[in-house]
Amino acid sequence: METSRVIHAIYTDDDVLMAAVKKVKAERYHIEEIYTPFPVHGLDKAMGLAPTRLAITAFIYGCIGLIVATLMMNFIMIEDWPQDIGGKPSFSYLENMPAFVPIMFELTVFFAAHLMVITFYLRSKIWPFKKAENPDPRTTDDHFLMEIPVTGDEKKLQDLLFETGAVEVNLVNNTH
Template sequence: MASKVIQAYYNDDDVLMHAVKEVKAAKHHIEEVYCPFPVHGLDKAMGLAPTRIAITSFMYGCLGLTVAIVMMNYIMISDWPQDIGGKPSFSYIENMPAFVPIMFELTVFFAAHLMVITFYLRSRLWPFKKAENPDVRTTDDHFVMEIGVHGNEKELEELLLNTGAVEVNISDK
């Protein structure tokens, strides 16, 4: 990560997408793009790797299903078997149709709650964390692209202005 960054401000997401493609074509590394709303295709244009968060969601769902099966087997079969309405209580397999809603609910519960925790940890969103956006306009109507400066300030500034940037600033990171 560079100690100095150049920040290019854009006021349209289509212009930003075009600028990202031009900057990547010129072989510059984009450190970060701040947007007021998600821009479809920006991750692909920046060359970011696809996310593996769906795999963790599946694993959390499997964990919830396993916990549900073990819990119901222990509670309803081993620990406290009950004769409810003449249904057999000595076999988990015979009682499985009655347990399906519980298995579904715990699968969804584990996947949803653990995914929220994973997202916050992965994004480094701690309680009382200070916002990292470089300008408050990025939460309203402007897009900011940050590129590390390695002695090529004038060339980079010229490139960014040609891509449609409304403002270009150089700052220390």
């Protein structure tokens, strides 16, 4: 296990946190993570995080669901066990496609939703029975925590964080 030193700066207001993030980024420090009790609008942009590509995977998963639905219904209702339901002939898939549209829609949504949840968990490294990584339980209530790795003059960084409105600054050994 690798041990590194990080500074945890605690804030009590989301607006103060946003201003602090902008100032810390302007001073060219790398912010490792920010823990908040609720989503803070614009924080991802202020941190300089790249936009997510999960929407692209959702579209791909929806297309996979549509293909699976089409192949499944063609095999079941046309090739394997054609049935005369309500006087509709089962000679080809295209003749019966209007009746299959609800199933196609539902399987498209089903595949997109379920595979997106799995992708999100894998991408976020959230496994069943995984120990929580929250460094300070107060961040689930009313505090905000900014985690910055110590790479240079830690006193200068601590002073900067107090300038930005941090109510508490702690030097912590972080184990990865």
